[in-house]
Amino acid sequence: MFLQVHNLRKSYGEKTSRVDVLQGLSFELEKGNICTLLGPSGSGKSTLLNIIGGIDSADEGYISLGGERTQDMGEKQLTLYRRKHLGYVFQxxxxxxxxxxxxxxxxxxxxxxxxxxxxxxxxxx
Structure with a gap:
């Protein structure tokens, strides 16, 4: 499996203002497959991509891309990971x-x- 997303959880804010954006998201993709993320504004699409890209981190769960787990990486390793596996076209x-x-x-x-x-x-x- 090239991309594994396992039980991702991400929240923003605290206590009464807390928003649970990702709530136990899991999926797998083989290399060469194409995946489309669809959802309304605020549904977690950008949050998911930022976590996959190592720009943000999950509260729980993990991302493995090409066998590399992003949560185990330091900043230098994350930079090399992005160069090796990812390309971004921002808004x-x-x-x-x-x-x-x-x-x-x-x-x-x-x-x-x-x-x-x-x-x-x-x-x-």
């Missing part, structure tokens, strides 16, 4: 408006100091 306000998504991601790859031509291997349609 529109983080993109350069007159560039395509591919061009925006290519600029990001260039900033990460990939050699000439390598970003073609990194940025895939």
């Amino acid at each position: 529109m306000y983080n993109l350069i408006p007159n560039l395509t998504v591919r061009e925006n991601e290519g600029r990001s790859s260039h900033r990460r100091r990939y050699g000439p031509g390598l970003e073609k291997d990194v940025v895939r349609p």
